[in-house]
Amino acid sequence: MSNAFPTEQPYSLESAQALISLAQEKRYSDTLGAILAAEQAFTAAQDLNDTPLLLDSLKQLSVCSSLVNDYAKAIAYAELLLREAQLTNSLERQADAHTLIGIAHHDMGNLDAALEQFQQALSLHEATGSAVNMAPVLYNIGNIYAFKGWFETALAWHLRCLELKPVLPRTLVIQLLNGLGCDYHGLGNYADALRCLIESEQLAEADCAKVLQGAALGNLVSVYLDYGDVASALPLSVKALSLAEELKNDRQIAAKKLQLGTIYAAMGDSAAAIAQFLDALTTAERIGAMFLQTDSLTKLGDIYAQLGDADRAKQHFLQARQLAKEFGYHFLEGQATLALAKFFMRQNHFDDALDMLRSGIEISQQCGAKALEQEYHAALALTYKSLGDFSKSARHAKLSERLNQQTAVNDNARKLLIEFEAQRFLKKHAHHNTADFETALQLARKAIEQKHLRLTPRQPPSLSPAVLSLPKDTVLVKTFGEFVVTINGRTLSKDDWQRKKARDIFKILLINHRNAVTTDELIELLWNGNLEKNVEQVIKNSASFIRKALEPGLLPRERSQFLRTEGKAYVLDLGDEDSIDFLRFKKLIRQAATDRAQRTALYEQAVSLYIGDFLREDLYADWATLERESLKDSYLNALVALADAASKAGNDDAAIARAKQLLDADRTHDKGYEILLKTLCKRGDLPEARRIYAQCQDAFKKELDSPPPPYLQRLFPKLT
Known part of the structure; x- marks a missing residue:
């Protein structure tokens, strides 16, 4: 927060106006500081009995309250602004008040109420003939339709706003470019989406407009995820979340955690994905952000369905679909309906799935969301195939392929992504003004280009008349x-x-x-x-x-x-x-070996999968022996690591439990005995320690015809 606030009391008109300017300047980079400046300006306006200053301070207080998700205050300040503006017959300020009330309703998810406020504001601005004041309202109306999922209508309103670009303030240009990027992305136009989003992000970063930069980064993450580039999406998502947390903007934090969870899900880390989705849902419920609640419920349902928790998956899909219908989120309703249809397909309830798909595809078509419509056609192709209607299956497969071609990430979009990543590399290492840096930049650009040649976008491969390529069964x-x-x-x-x-x-x-x-x-x-x-x-x-x-x-x-x-x-x-449980197990073990921060959590996930030896029914089949022994060794090593970690953390109960798991899996595992005996001796439970050591001697005698290893005898001389 800036310390450059005028502090003289009583305030002069000049110092109060400086506070208004400061609040306007800081609201996207230091929102809490902007609120403080606006509050001081409001006090000054009352002391000075200055109505224009009072109206300015109320406007800034409402804007900033929405930015920190305090929608009740935002509406209260805006309604006070409206009353004061009506007393002075200021049409411009009345329009501002309607716009601010609309923004608060928009952020809470009350889209129809927001649209009504924006339309009133637009009528007032049209009466005054002010293009500069009309532009934010055009932008906000476009946003309403984007949230509804009517991307073509949203684009029309945003393009109408773009016509006024020469007279727009820079912050609105940044916001408008971001909005246009969302519209184009929703319509499957990746090249234009990237042009707008990249420019928005770069302008926001140059202006230190952290709220706006975070929004643009979040939308770029969505493009990368569609493109299949999870590795590039992750750092952008983390950066966007960091900006939101820095500004303490709960709404943006929840939105960015949703994206981060989506990335974790794409990486196969369901536990991490669930944690992010639950955090987002909790925050969205607390601040009343219905759009984010709806999206969170759908994403959680997807994860539960993948994990085989059918009841919770269905419950979340139904809740998401109901909320989307109630608040008019047509695009989210389409997503939730598709998720529910896929759920029914997994349950082999193809008639129920078909009902969902028929209603949902109409929603996707109304939205103009080609990528979503393509998913519907692919699901319909599989459903009709399962029901034995192969002619309809083939027809929907062809429609799916046609939409794939229309929404594919083309060469222009690929070039934009390559240039964006190269520019980010340049900014990050710009202080290295050496020949080595120039060489590194060239190599980095080449590496980025090669990565994009290898990437496979979201769309599946083309269909040929001879081969019907449909989504795989679960x-x-x-x-x-x-x-x-x-x-x-x-x-x-x-x-x-x-x-x-x-x-x-x-x-x-x-x-x-x-x-x-x-x-x-x-x-x-x-x-x-x-x-x-x-x-x-x-x-x-x-x-x-x-x-x-x-x-x-x-x-x-x-x-x-x-x-x-x-x-x-x-x-x-x-x-x-x-x-596939054993492949998931091996993946978690590999991740644990390289991720020290998450090692314990990864090992815990891995050992929870190991509920018995690999292919136990083929115990004497030579072809299964090598894999079985390798998996068991990994399991035992993971248990040792968990037991050691618990012991170092002073969690004796957990250490004992893990050591006993070791001995259940291998009665002669000396490390298991060592951890168990050390923990029991540490607790002073010598009778139990002696019993365990006797068990150790018996196991080694029966299975290996030898005494326990000498080092155990040296470690525990009192037990021998």
């Missing part, structure tokens, strides 16, 4: 303990596989997920390399049985979503590896 695989495969809620029985060899081959392909396994390798693993009669035909038949088990509705010669043939090799690809 597959969940459990390998720890009992072996279970579930597809869209349908759990496969042993009979579904038809032959044990088919089930075995599926498991081998699963161990090598997304990697080719040759026929020769299968023969070596399952028949010890012996070329028995018709063994290759058995493998071909088994592949056919696997396809039928996974996709019972698959037509003859129709390509499988999951199992493909590459020459004399087979590749199994079940989609999201987080839905």
